[in-house]
Amino acid sequence: MPATTPQDAIRPRLKVEHLSASFHTDEGVVPAVADVSFGIAPGQTTALVGESGSGKSVTSLALMRLLSRNARARVAGQAWFVDRKGQSLDLLAVPEKTMRGLRGNEIAMIFQEPMTSLNPVFTMGEQIAESVRLHRGATHAAALAQAKRMLELVEIPAAAQRLHEYPHQLSGGMRQRVMIALAMACEPTLLIADEPTTALDVTIQAQILELMRRLQAQTGMSILFITHNLGVVAHHADDVAVMYAGRIVESAPVRELFAQPQHPYTQGLLDCLPARHRDGPNEAGSPRRLRAIRGQVASPLSPPPGCAFAPRCDHASAACTSGMPELLADEAGAGLASRRFTRCVLRQAPLAMEHAPA
């Protein structure tokens, strides 16, 4: 976020500025993420929302510097991270050795697929202990003891026994708990959760989210929550950044975003939710029919001129195709002015909003 926000009073744990990542493929340069800026305050959760391919995961991997290994990726921008000692580090510029010391230690990550993100040939205890040994230089016994404490922390029953079991002996939900235990083992200050509940069924989802919330309250860590699930966002995030085609199209505190979405894409996303209580005569189409945003995401190889969402937007005009709109602070509502940003030509002339509170 630009520098003038009141949020600056609290130093954000992570402040991402103009992050972009592009891949060099045989068909040309694919810009996966462009000009992404957001911040996460200590102890708070920022959600990155968007559909598949919108650049959410690439953003998280770029922040962890895990991209360049297997892909010919070019990453630009800055990501200022405040470590435990209060030092500001640019995650995208520090040497690999420093980065390795941060990963798993100050910044931890949870992945989408709990079934494959644990090594099948190691016991759970060994895997958690490895992180503790690497970062804290603990002895094997001490690390295993810490692993056991972590398993207890994530409410795995019979932790002492589970410590010596292999991942295949656990269910998906239990494995995700182990992943969280693994991520939390060194008490990170920033947790990047890349769709941590997508592969789990709904009841387990709720448990895992509740667990993450409790751990956050206990440790004061910040969470970057990557998801496509708006319901999860509504309940668990403090700030939301909506991504479309590699760019943030709107970012806002969670309540404001849901109450008054400003970008047509955000509005479309919210419309896609099956709403039980949304009735009334002004609802377009049958109230039973689920809405969808027409069209498809444009190929990143041949992006449309101007706003990437214009071809699918009901409000598109000639101005939309003349150039990419800037991500600008909201000026419409004085009370909302601070943390709201929208990337849309319609920004200064707000739409007749279906979602505006009556």
Add this chain to the structure above:
Amino acid sequence: MKATLAKLFRRRIVLAAALMLLAVAVVSMAAPWITGHDPNDTAVLQRLSAPSAEHLLGADELGRDVFARIAFGGRYSLSIAALTATGAIAAGALLGLVAGFFRRLDAPLMRIVDAMMSLPDILLAISLVAILGPSLLNVVLALVLVYTPRVARVVRASTLVVRELLFVEAARAVGVPTWRILWRHILPNLWSPILVQASFIFAYAILAEAALSFLGVGVPPEIPTWGTMVAGSQQYAHQALWIVLFPGLAIILTALSLQLLGDGVRDLLDPRLKKNL
């Protein structure tokens, strides 16, 4: 572990092969105590004598006890094969891991491997022994060089699969250094194919050592191995079949048993392999 073994030996032929190998290993190790003859003791009067109570499997052209020579020869033959398998696995696994993990090194390393594989095994081994000179160690060295490319290929292919799995990325996200990822996270996931390769190379190495010795470029003839026994006695085969038959049988049975056991192990590990990788 127990259940795995039970599953492995459910097939009778695999069990038979394992028992056969066990017997060969026991006879070889216990050779000094069960043979009653020194393998190099010549007794000219008894040359080419048929199997009897004195010479269980007969005596060769110099009157040396064939059973004693097979038992002591087993020590050499099995040692050579074991050393070859160990060496080839170690070198091949390292090469394959590096080639599979570091994409830049893949092409150069694999072209060298391809070049080595394009040469016929025995020809390559003969040339190497010819250059290095015939000795026990050089035979092992030559065979290790011959079989390393096979292991490298298998390990590289499996590495390519495993390195893309999420837990490798997860390990990196925890801050695990690259060498440790290779050693602690990828290699243990490759044990199944490596184990299968090891059992096959063991069998090939026994045959190859015998072939090299038979051709006279293997182990020096004064060391009794199964290969040197067949090679040394072949011209007397029409007078006393047993002096080539029994060492030949030892080679065939051991190699066959190893192959069968390897097959059994592969069949056992393959389905799990698919699930894991």
